[in-house]
Amino acid sequence: MTTEKPAHFQDLEQCVEALLGQVGKKVVIGGGFGRPIHIFNELFRRASEDPGIDLTIITGLSMNKPRASSDLEKRFMDPFVERVFGNLPDLDYIPPYIKQQLPKNIEVVEIFLAAGAYLNNPTAQQNYVYSNFTHWFRDMIDLGLNVFGQQISTRVIDGELAYSMSGDAYALDVLPRMQSLREQGNKVAVVGQVNRELPFMYNDAVVSPQAYDLILEHPRYDHTLLGPPTQPIDTADYLIGLNASALIPDGGTLQIGIGSLGDAIAYGLIQRQEHNERYRDALSRLGTLDNHGELIERVGDTAPFEVGLYGSTEMFADGFRHLYDHGVLKREVYGDAALQKLVNDGKIGRQVTPAALDHLVEAGAINARLGERDVSYLRTFGIFDSGVTLADGVLRSADGVEMNADLSDAASAALIHQHCLGRKLAGGVVLHGGFFLGPQAMYQALRTMPEDEARKICMTDIGYVNQLYTCEELARLQRQKARFMNTTIMVSLLGAACSDGLEDGRKVSGVGGQYNFVAMGQALDDARSVLMCRSTRTKNDKVSSNIVWNYGHTTIPAHLRDIVVTEYGIADLRGKREKDVITGLLNITDSRFQEELLSRAKSAGKVPGDYRIPDRFRNNTPERLADIGRNLKAQGMLPQFPFGTDFTREELALAGVLKSLKTKMSSKAAMFKSLASAVEVSMAGTDEARPYLARMGLDNPQTLKDRAIQKLIIAELRDAGHITL
Secondary structure: OOOOOOEEEOOHHHHHHHHHHHHOOEEEEEOOOOOOHHHHHHHHHHHHHOOOOEEEEEEOOOOOOOOOOOHHHHHHHHHHHHHHHOOOOOOOOHHHHHOOOOOOOEEEEEOOOOOOOOOOOHHHHHOOOOOOHHHHHHHHHHOOOOEEEEEEEEEEEOOEEEEEOHHHHHHHHHHHHHHHHHHOOOOOEEEEEEOOOOOOOOHHHEEOHHHOOEEEOOHHHOOOOOOOOOOOOOHHHHHHHHHHHOOOOOOOEEEOOOOHHHHHHHHHHHHHHHOHHHHHHHHHHHOHHHHHHHHHHHHOOOOOOOOOEEEEEEEEOHHHHHHHHOOOEOOOEOOOHHHHHHHHOOOOOOEOOHHHHHHHHHOOOOOOEOOHHHHHHHHHOOOEOOOOEEEOOEEEOOOOOEEEOEOOOHHHHHHHHHHOEOOEOOOOEOEEEEEEOOOHHHHHHHHHOOHHHHOOEEEOOHHHHOOOOOOHHHHHHHOOOEEEEEEOOEEEOOOOEEOOEOOOOOEOOOOOOHHHHHHHHHHOOOOEEEEEOOOEEEEOOEEEEOEEOOOOOOOEOHHHOOEEEEOOEEEEOOOOOHHHHHHHHHOOOOHHHHHHHHHHHHHOOOOOOOOOOOHHHOOOOHHHHHHHHHHHHHOOOOOOOOOOOOOOHHHHHHHHHHHHHHHHHOOHHHHHHHHHHHHOOOOOOHHHHHHHHHHOOOOOOOOHHHHHHHHHHHHHHHHOOOOOO
16 A cells, blocks of 8 residues: 555455544445445444444445345346356345344445335334435435445546546535545545446546545456346336327437336337337327327427437436437537537537637637637637647647737637637537446446547536536526436326335335426426326236325425326326316326226315216226237337347246246146146157256256256246247
8 A cells, every 4th residue: 555645455454454544443434326345345244243343334225136036046047147247246234234134333324225125124214314316425424424435447548547436426526525524623534446347437527546545456356337137118118108208309408217117218219210200100009199299299399309319317327328329319518608508599509610709709708818718718618629729828720820819800810710720519418427327238338438429428426417506507508408207106196296105104215316306397497307107006916006196105296296107198287277187197097097086086176076087088998008019019119128138038038937937836726727737748849948948957857846847937938939849
């Protein structure tokens, strides 16, 4: 190690020893999705062995690699996990955390729970902090944070060593807070763990080495990133995505999240861009154009993108990568309010012209008599060639021509126009994001992305992307026609939304930035908040409506209601009368529940007693949607994995087989039927099934149990149509 900041270590134990020496034995460590896993694990190990260490871990979304719960699942999962998750270490605190067996001197505090995983875990529920993601670091400090840790990437830029916060750049907000604590005399530390698998992201994500007190760096600590495999998109989610995609205007701003609904929106936008006739036909089949054409014309569009979209999003999800690759994410924004306004007004375009200088002088962005700041500004944004210099009031162009640095002088201005102008605006960003999380293919694409393209992505402070405070002038100019797309679990008939918890107080996940984006949808003049909600849910074969009369937990209050989208259509709720909110939501409710909900509304006096749901909205049935889905699939639309998958062809089939078997084994009648079917399976001609059996290690079974399982799988493969024997 060295004695000056930061201290560099190649050994984990030495790094953690130095960390404890710096802050003492009371450690409150915070970290986000890019936690330095080895450091967390070493602290956990030491605290487990030494009760004198008081360890609090403040984090969110505690996740490890997926684990099998049976021998059959293990046969399927282990090879997949090894291939996709590589050498990703597990977080050692998670198993005892799940089992509520943490030592008394160790606590875990979370702001965002893995969805549904901790509903029946009192320890997790009691230590949960219900906080907007925007306020997370403030709340960490209030909880006694004295160590912040993250994985970082490193690169030499212009001969200087630089570090990138990469997908953890949302944590930029914590650095000044930690410095403030240090200046107040508190013992604190910021620690980085270099991981060469982490993409190096530029712009705001780049920080100097002095941002860290301790840095752990050695190839043995490099590891595969946490990357949840892409999930399949079912028909209902596709139709929600198609409906939502028609609400996004060209030249607008987009926020979407991870998961099948975010991918479905991205797919819809790509179809709109590249297969527009087919896209519009799909919307017509759904009834979206007939039922919601006026709203789409007013707030959205169905035409291909000319200007394109800009992304301003809490999560840089994989869908944005595909939108960029397909020419949808291409509207560039700039980090200067005066320039951005001129771009918005059409006075300055991508191609640099002499008029750009006049407009910038008129806007007060630069002085007519150019000073060093002005020249630097013009070089930064590509308006001047990068080789232009200024000395003693004289400009020198890259080709060696000297001229007076005075735009108010016609002769000097002519020379400046001729010799100093760049070709295209520079420094444009197509996406601002707080963090990224996605499949391994996304990380590989970011690692290999050319630098000029990587610089179009700005990972930045969560406070910048999630709100308007401290950056309002520029944010308003950049976030033109914003559409903030979020997923919710339930919507009440008066427009309140439940996205993260149950009415008994248990939290399913967390609010994240949803509230902030919904509020921003109201605060920006031409923005809209769009909540996507699956119309129904099924549990234990019982179907329930996700459009409800009322619910005992609210994430988004009814007074912030805006647009709600289900697979059955779109409801515009903003500024509407109560009766119109209710009837609008009933129009996009599954028809099996419409009359009961309407009756509740009438009983409460919120809808006229003689109101009747229009006939065109009375056929909101899964059967109709299934027919539409089959027709669209026959046209080549709605693939199961539109952006690829980590699963092989055999694994996709086997996943369905195992799911079917698990369901059948839970029912005695179905179980005996499956066993009877398996007994009838002839082993003559199993060549067709061999690739599937080999994948499960069952192509040459040695035990009676394995032979029985082999037959069960062959029977399921046959019944599902994967094989014909």
